[in-house]
Amino acid sequence: MLKIGTLAVDPPLFLAPMAGLTDRHFRLIVRRIGGVGVVSMEFVSAQGIVAGERLAKQLMVFAPEERPLAIQIYGSDPATMAEAARMVEASGADLCDINLGCPANKVLKGCRGAALMGNLKLTEEILSRVRRAISIPLTVKFRLGLDERRRNFLELGRLCEANGIDAVTLHGRTARQMYGGQADWSQIARLKEEISIPVIGNGDVNQPQDALNMLATTGCDAVMIGRGATRNPWIFRQIAARLQTLDGHGAVNRERSPEPTLDERRRLILDHFRTVVDHEEAGTALHKLRLFTRWYSYGIPQGVLLRRRIQTLREAAEFSLAVEDHFSRLNLDVAA
Ligand SMILES: Cc1cc2nc3c(=O)[nH]c(=O)nc-3n(C[C@H](O)[C@H](O)[C@H](O)COP(=O)(O)O)c2cc1C
Known part of the structure; x- marks a missing residue:
């Protein structure tokens, strides 16, 4: 069974963080349908958390039933990120995730999200400060790089490993690509060869079979699904049932058909x-x-x-x- 730090993840399937979508209502829907290992909250500004802003407080509300749950933070100031991570831990979340992949302009401004892939020195300071601040499992989510010329995900993966990060998620696109084109799964396989902490593969898992293909072709330890789950919240249950048939993975209720009517x-x-x-x-x-x-x-x-x-x-x-x-x-x- 996959372990991320001390957290057992079973089945090895994650609901991706999606701003505006993975709110508490949708997370509960996915959790109640079943088949998901960890659900992620939409990203929350570290500054907003530390300042006690209303929006941050609202976003961070979750029900015990949603757990295991990951809270993702974004920001660029190491001390603020560390303090926000402490507050994430105090909230009872099972996992803290750092966003290094958001390509939206308003996040890139101020060197947050994917912009940090262009400044690995600052990134390392954030990683080490946050790591020292909390004891719950800590993960980092990133892309291939800022653009084709600056693909530095291998270097970033090594940096994560060296700084005690428990697992990384790779979305197989550059920030420049936003959501266009096709996610390059071969790079997930490449990262898996490079580092020994768990790698969670992400990008374009739209059908249940896609998840099995990603696991088989990249060797990744878990699969994270975003848009595919908003079209079809049953996707985790469908994948988990297939995994169980393959090798006894997961805790899925065999009584229920994975296919929704x-x-x-x-x-x-x-x-x-x-x-x-x-x-x-x-x-x-x-x-x-x-x-x-x-x-x-x-x-x-x-x-x-x-x-x-x-x-x-x-x-x-x-x-x-x-x-x-x-x-x-x-x-x-x-x-x-
Ligand atoms: C509407 C929307 C909001 C998103 N918000 C976040 C976010 O808050 N944090 C993050 O790391 N990724 C965010 N993403 C990216 C997803 O987590 C995921 O990496 C991406 O959609 C690729 O996976 P998919 O093909 O399974 O959707 C968002 C994606 C979408 C479509």
Whole structure:
């Protein structure tokens, strides 16, 4: 069984941190469906945590049921990062993760996220300060480099290992690529050869079989899934069931089929929407409903029709009706 520091990760599958998406509602959905080893929180600003900002506090709320849970922090000041990591540990999170991969301009500014890949001296100071500050497992998530000419993920991997980091996640793209093109899994294999701490592979695992292929072709120790899970939150259960068939991995309930029915999909979306409406302010709720209907629509038949329809919606209640209506039509099609 995979161990990251003292944390047993079973099955070896991670829900990726995704800003705006892996909030507490979605993490609980994924955890309740099952098959996931660790769920990650969307990234939180170290400065925001230390300053006690409202947003940071809100983001860091989680339910015991979500655990094992990783909280990811980003920032560029070593002392602030170390203090934020201490607060992450005090919050009861199982794992602290450092973001060195975010390519968004507002994060790159001030040498945060992927920008730190361009300054390994500062990165090393952050890693060693944070490592000394906490005793829970510490991981680092990064990309291949800033761009094609500056691919330094091997050097960064070695730096992580030398500074007592317990595992690293590699997203097989450069920061310049953002989310375009194809993730280069061969580089995950390369990193695995280079270092002896666990390597978590990430990028373009969209179908259950992709995860098995990534494990087999790269030798990585675990797989992290982002967008594939927002289209299909059952993906972890589907992969875990396949892993279990292969070699007895994982703790999956054999009674439940890993494949969701159309009705389960419908209920999941409606339950999710109800939770969002009950717990979020009206403006945030509307934003989340729009965002998630879009992602979910990629995982259901004729999703394009649902996507078109939600563009015109202005009220939270209309989203549930649109989803109900979409599934009734699908059921009619199935019955026909
Ligand atoms: C909307 C969105 C938000 C993201 N936010 C974060 C983040 O907060 N921290 C992080 O390390 N990566 C973030 N990522 C990157 C993902 O964690 C992941 O590395 C990337 O999507 C590739 O994996 P995938 O192909 O399985 O989605 C984000 C990706 C998306 C699409």
